[in-house]
Ligand SMILES: Nc1ncnc2c1ncn2[C@@H]1O[C@H](COP(=O)(O)OP(=O)(O)OP(=O)(O)O)[C@@H](O)[C@H]1O
């Protein structure tokens with residue numbers, strides 16, 4: 043079954059059609075890659091799906107329900123969570139606090155409950171434990187009380203991934219999760235993604251320029267070029283596709 047469906051989605055900025063007539067399907071439980079040259083519309087497409095930049099036209103369906111007119115909050119609430127090309131962390135907060143931000147229904151945030159510790163202490167402890175487990179898996183637990191600004195670029199990407207997972211997602215839209223990360227760590231990030239798909243049944247749509255890593259982990263890929271979907275296929279099909287080779291390598 044398709045978890046996310048896009049039908050003829052278009053988004054323009056003035057005269058520039060950044061995303062033009064894009065249709066695609068993301069099946070539940072799959073890891074799908076989204077690749078294409080710089081400026082081909084990949085980040086814009088993620089912005090459109092997550093309602094940061096709503097589409098001009100077309101339909102977006104999540105679990106069969108139209109979400110094209112929903113707000114970013116509502117979309118997050120449905121379990122559609124994204125990460126950003128440039129880490130969008132709260133840099134003056136600790137690693138642990140950043141990771142706890144997306145936890146839904148936090149009782150301690152309700153003004154009439156906040157003064158009464160016993161009403162939310164257990165929930166907060168459970169979330170902290172869950173976060174600690176995730177940060178450990180992502181190899182950044184030892185930095186839990188450091189400020190996010192003190193992390194390296196690669197660790198920030200790991201924290202963004204961990205934070206996305208604390209939002210209890212069904213579908214993660216990841217924009218270049220390994221940008222600026224050393225190759226070995228980049229591979230570890232993808233191994234984590236594969237494990238999360240396996241253990242938690244999550245679905246991923248991943249924008250990534252490091253094709254040599256991406257191709258080892260995705261079930262299939264969409265290739266964008268000048269705002270449109272050029273083609274779709276398995277890693278083997280995409281590597282052998284002459285149109286893709288031309289836009290990537292000028293062959
Ligand atoms: N908010 C905006 N206002 C105007 N133009 C924009 C805006 N966002 C993106 N664009 C333009 O839309 C086009 C697609 O940009 P986008 O960032 O989606 O590409 P991308 O495929 O993510 O590229 P990269 O691989 O470099 O991240 C580009 O020409 C870009 O300049």
Ligand SMILES: [Mg+2]
Nearest residue numbers: 084085086127
């Ligand atoms: Mg981008």
